[in-house]
Amino acid sequence: MSKSEAQISAKLRQSYENDLQAMAPQTMMFPGLHPMAMMATAGIGYGSRGLYAGQAPYPGMYPAGAPSGAGDSQETTFLYIPNNAVGAIIGTKGSHIRNIIRFSGASVKIAPLDESKPQDTQTERKVTIVGSPEAQWKAQYLIFEKMREEGFVAGSDDVRLTVEIMVPSSQVGRIIGKGGQNVRELQRVTGSVIKLPEQGSSPQEDETIVHIIGPFFSVQSAQRRIRAMVLQSVVPPQGRQRGRRSSKEHGEPSETLPQPQP
Template identity: 30%
Template sequence: MNINEREVLTSDGGLNVTLTIRLLMHGKEVGSIIGKKGETVKKMREESGARINISDGSSPERIVTITGASEVIFKAFAMIAEKFEEDINACMINSTVTSKPPVTLRLVFPASQCGSLIGKGGSKIKEIRETTGAQVQVAGDLLPDSTERAVTVSGTPQAITQCVRHICTVMLESPPKGATIPYRPKPSTAGTVLAQPHASSAFTIPGQYAIPHQDLTKLHQLAMQHIPLTSLGQNNPTFPGLEATIATSSHELTIPNDFIGCIIGRQGSKINEIRQMSGAQIKIAGATDGSAVRHVTITGSPANISVAQYLINARLSSVVAGLSVL
């Protein structure tokens, strides 16, 4: 996320700032935002007052740039998150699953600001998570050919929007250092997985992940090479350039009971597949009386943990869309 700051006076004499927020989306996510004949994005522009620009469509990933006064930006962001939630709800109409996955969005911002976002010992990101209720993850690796990193935020539209407000505050207080080389997605001809035998394309829910085969290969390589990806929910977050790098840490997830079967798979086939691909140890706690969720503990390097989370999220999303069976 790049934030360009310019102070302006609001109508009531208060201070406001002009921001630019960059989002990284897959093609189908962008299609949801654009809508038929561009009607959805036109409505978002008119109702929020924000400038919303979308990069060209030659790449499977697109950059959505939102510019405007801070309150205008947050209104546009809330509209995007709410649209993705509508899409998830629509996918669940004919689904037997009763619990829905959270809305997930990826933001892009200069790597030099990551330390401020994480805070000493992970204190700042912990504060943001506890205050907003949103889940936050920061990639430890730079996006290709850039000096930017991706931040993944998930939760309800309200939690996500509140979380972005907090992130923007941190970024405004800690401007990027040095020149920023922005991430520009490149065209790709990579094949896809998570498609069913007769499906014509990879699965994706707007706001969630599709997983091209090439990306899975890279993720697996990252995990095996122990290249750090920082999961901000970890007990011991790590980041290049920060103090100590912890080789092994743990991260806990909660998954609704309705979803746990699809993560385990028949005779444990799916959970074993995720363990093998990610290189992480994954333990699923037993069911607790009266609880609607199961606790999952992921242990390994930061890269192992991030890959495992990525694969679990994709598995949940595929079930909701009906492309997989429990």
């Protein structure tokens, strides 16, 4: 490698690291999501309006359809769009929805109309999105952005949609918190509306639906925070696991660490 090439490479690397550092405060709002997922959509629509302004720094660094989190566990999200927006999301001969799938790497399927119900009573269609956290970000982003482009909001208002995610019914109390303090804090921090069954009601299924309503960045932050809360309760911290193994290996009594209170 020549000296000039080495200098260019070093500058690119420094710029890349600076970009990641600049993204660090935002990633706290979206736990579990790789910063490059946000940077991949930075030059599209919402990004040019302020929060993530500017183009993705280096085309090809984060290739479409192959997010860095492709090996992450798959998540399922349900997004509801107005019935009259379905044509715009699908595009001519399915061109737009194919582009969403190709760019995001997620599975995106729009439910057909329910033939057992009158068409004029069906105002929304259910979009099922399956993919990694990074794929979820991209697919949902492109749907919100297409809605904005097609004029489904007035003026500079943000598109507000309803998103549903499933959580273990055993974790609903933890998400709500004592006296509803956790869910109120989630709504305050994310700016979204979050609806769960009332605390104390007996769950009918193993999983419970969480309804999240708001603009794109608000519902994304709420999704990521709720999923992180569930994950923390299911997977013990690595340090705690190592401590227990170490105690057993040395024949010492293991210390029971206090569990987070719901």
